[in-house]
Amino acid sequence: MKVVSRRDRIDAAGGLVVFVVHDEPDLVREVMLDGVEEVPFPVVVDLERSAYERWGLQRVPWWRIWLDPKTWKQYVQLLAGGERVRGAGEDTQQLGGDFVVAPGGELVYSRPQRRDDRPPAGLLVEQLESAAG
Amino acid sequence: MPDAPRAGDTAPSLSGPTLSGAGFELSDHRERPVIVSFLRHAG
Numbered sequence: 001m002k003v004v005s006r007r008d009r010i011d012a013a014g015g016l017v018v019f020v021v022h023d024e025p026d027l028v029r030e031v032m033l034d035g036v037e038e039v040p041f042p043v044v045v046d047l048e049r050s051a052y053e054r055w056g057l058q059r060v061p062w063w064r065i066w067l068d069p070k071t072w073k074q075y076v077q078l079l080a081g082g083e084r085v086r087g088a089g090e091d092t093q094q095l096g097g098d099f100v101v102a103p104g105g106e107l108v109y110s111r112p113q114r115r116d117d118r119p120p121a122g123l124l125v126e127q128l129e130s131a132a133g
Numbered sequence: 134m135p136d137a138p139r140a141g142d143t144a145p146s147l148s149g150p151t152l153s154g155a156g157f158e159l160s161d162h163r164e165r166p167v168i169v170s171f172l173r174h175a176g
Contacts, residue, residue, distance in 0.1 A: 003168060010168075017168040018147070018157060025152055032172070043152040054145045056137030057171055096171040097137060101144040103164055112137035113173060124168050131166035 003121040007040055013132040017041040022049050057112055059093045098124055102131040
């Protein structure tokens, strides 16, 4: 949710961010929103994962994530940067993804996850600003 | 399961309840750019 810190730029572009989660709301509030009073953007709860399926986001075997050195490298970098280890959701095999939709409904950016990776928040905001014209 | 949509494709539909209890419909926001971020898991 690092993109939330770019809210000024998102608002200036007339844009919106929507997060989609597949965990139970209580778990999301407890783990994901720990210390966050309010997320300024909608968080859609997709317990059935129908949206994940419709957007082609796969589940992968655990070893594809946890035996990937890049996953561990990311965790080390996060911890070195002051992040703390938090509990994970119930299903760690579901992959996510990031997309930018232009006015009118065309996708201008698509990045489904292949492992536990995400594009930089700044890149997503740049794509959004570009789509806004 | 379909392949993930690519840049240039029309965005698939997205709707559902939100944490705040309201509903969300992506098509209600067709006049503005939207970042859609599917999270892998809570945590």
